[in-house]
Amino acid sequence: MPDPNTAAASPEALLAQVALGNRGAFEALYRSTCDRLFGICVRVLSNRAEAEEVLQEVFTSVWRKASQYQPGRASAMSWLGMMARNKAIDRLRTHPERSSLTSLDLAAEVPDPGASPAQAVETLAESARLNRCLEELEDKRRTLIRAAFFGGFTYEELARRAEAPLGSVKSWIRRGLAQLRSCLET
Amino acid sequence: MSADLTPPPAGPEAGPPDDDVLAGELVLGVLSGPERARVQARGEREPDFAARIAAWERRLSPWLSGYATVTTPAHLWPELTRRLGWTSEPARTGLWGSLTLWRAATALALLAVLGVWVLRAPSPPVTTAAQEAAAAKPVTTLARDDGTPGWLASVDRSRGTVLMVPVPASPDAQGRVPELWIIPAGQAPISLGQVSLTKSHTVTVPQRAVPDLVAGSVLAITLEPSAGLPHAAPSGPVVAKGAIQT
Numbered sequence: 174m175p176d177p178n179t180a181a182a183s184p185e186a187l188l189a190q191v192a193l194g195n196r197g198a199f200e201a202l203y204r205s206t207c208d209r210l211f212g213i214c215v216r217v218l219s220n221r222a223e224a225e226e227v228l229q230e231v232f233t234s235v236w237r238k239a240s241q242y243q244p245g246r247a248s249a250m251s252w253l254g255m256m257a258r259n260k261a262i263d264r265l266r267t268h269p270e271r272s273s274l275t276s277l278d279l280a281a282e283v284p285d286p287g288a289s290p291a292q293a294v295e296t297l298a299e300s301a302r303l304n305r306c307l308e309e310l311e312d313k314r315r316t317l318i319r320a321a322f323f324g325g326f327t328y329e330e331l332a333r334r335a336e337a338p339l340g341s342v343k344s345w346i347r348r349g350l351a352q353l354r355s356c357l358e359t
Numbered sequence: 360m361s362a363d364l365t366p367p368p369a370g371p372e373a374g375p376p377d378d379d380v381l382a383g384e385l386v387l388g389v390l391s392g393p394e395r396a397r398v399q400a401r402g403e404r405e406p407d408f409a410a411r412i413a414a415w416e417r418r419l420s421p422w423l424s425g426y427a428t429v430t431t432p433a434h435l436w437p438e439l440t441r442r443l444g445w446t447s448e449p450a451r452t453g454l455w456g457s458l459t460l461w462r463a464a465t466a467l468a469l470l471a472v473l474g475v476w477v478l479r480a481p482s483p484p485v486t487t488a489a490q491e492a493a494a495a496k497p498v499t500t501l502a503r504d505d506g507t508p509g510w511l512a513s514v515d516r517s518r519g520t521v522l523m524v525p526v527p528a529s530p531d532a533q534g535r536v537p538e539l540w541i542i543p544a545g546q547a548p549i550s551l552g553q554v555s556l557t558k559s560h561t562v563t564v565p566q567r568a569v570p571d572l573v574a575g576s577v578l579a580i581t582l583e584p585s586a587g588l589p590h591a592a593p594s595g596p597v598v599a600k601g602a603i604q605t
Contacts, residue, residue, distance in 0.1 A: 215429045222563075224429075225432065229442055262388045321388060
């Protein structure tokens with residue numbers, strides 16, 4: 174049963190309580206964030222059973238490592254989301270069979286950036302900035318970087334899907350990342 | 360699209376990327392398994408590199424809200440509390456009933472190995488059904504070098520899972536974590552991921568390794584860096600092993 178005091182608290186406040194071993198706060202955090210984190214796992218892994226396993230790994234880590242969250246560095250939702258995405262990609266890298274998929278449209282891998290009703294107000298400005306910087310990239314760099322982020326593809330998978338040489342794909346993404354960084358840091 | 364097929368010009372871009380771009384590649388997720396593990400390990404060792412990774416996570420995190428939410432199945436919460444060791448009460452029906460029996464069966468085997476004469480207790484802690492389950496699912500002992508049991512494993516090939524029950528032990532002084540491997544006869548080890556030193560939990564075996572859950576395959580545990588789990592190949596010492604009993 175979530176503690177009534179924690180039921181409406183922010184993820185940041187809940188994480189601070191979880192770091193102290195508060196199980197009620199952990200349940201409240203789970204209830205308020207699991208669907209978003211599960212969405213990330215399902216999307217990256219394309220497999221619900223695997224996604225369920227990874228989601229449990231994520232929350233097991235959250236219970237044990239909540240004290241490692243640094244509020245000044247990222248929002249709690251970003252910390253949790255990045256952890257879910259990282260663990261999903263780690264899991265994906267143990268299943269190289271997916272790389273045999275070919276010739277799918279890379280653009281079809283990318284969700285509509287505007288369709289996110291769950292988006293918190295404070296991230297809207299950052300999101301707008303990231304997307305503005307992305308818009309400055311050449312088409313192919315932009316498409317590859319977004320496909321990599323949302324699909325969790327390796328360079329090799331991207332090269333196969335884009336039907337382009339591996340060296341070119343690496344070069345496009347590396348230059349795209351460098352360009353994105355300088356746009357975001359100015 | 361012909362312009363897209365032009366290889367990049369030779370030059371600085373053709374060599375390895377600088378550290379900041381490398382951290383970006385890690386966060387974006389484009390590195391293959393071994394390379395990803397190597398770069399993650401750098402993040403564990405080098406604070407400067409960890410800061411570069413954190414910066415990229417911050418830069419790209421607005422996109423996290425672009426993932427659609429998916430309703431989490433209701434059974435995950437009770438599974439999670441069980442995994443965290445918060446609950447052990449048996450559920451009486453369906454999958455939960457059988458998982459509980461399975462857990463009881465392995466717990467019984469653990470007690471037997473530790474030499475506790477459970478059946479003499481005035482009220483036996485396990486049911487007859489659990490004893491039958493114990494008989495139906497032999498337990499593999501993963502022995503340490505000195506012959507003492509380090510873990511007990513109950514293999515369920517039909518589900519593609521292995522229940523791991525540790526004999527609680529101290530964490531590695533160097534911060535390495537126990538990683539479970541299946542070694543099919545005459546073949547390379549396949550990682551089944553991290554296992555706990557203190558809590559029993561179920562390990563889901565990758566689909567490609569499920570056929571190897573047979574007598575003749577060996578389950579082994581090595582100490583590995585926590586970054587990059589599961590690893591492509593073991594790099595640390597074997598601390599416990601045992602051949603699967605079926």
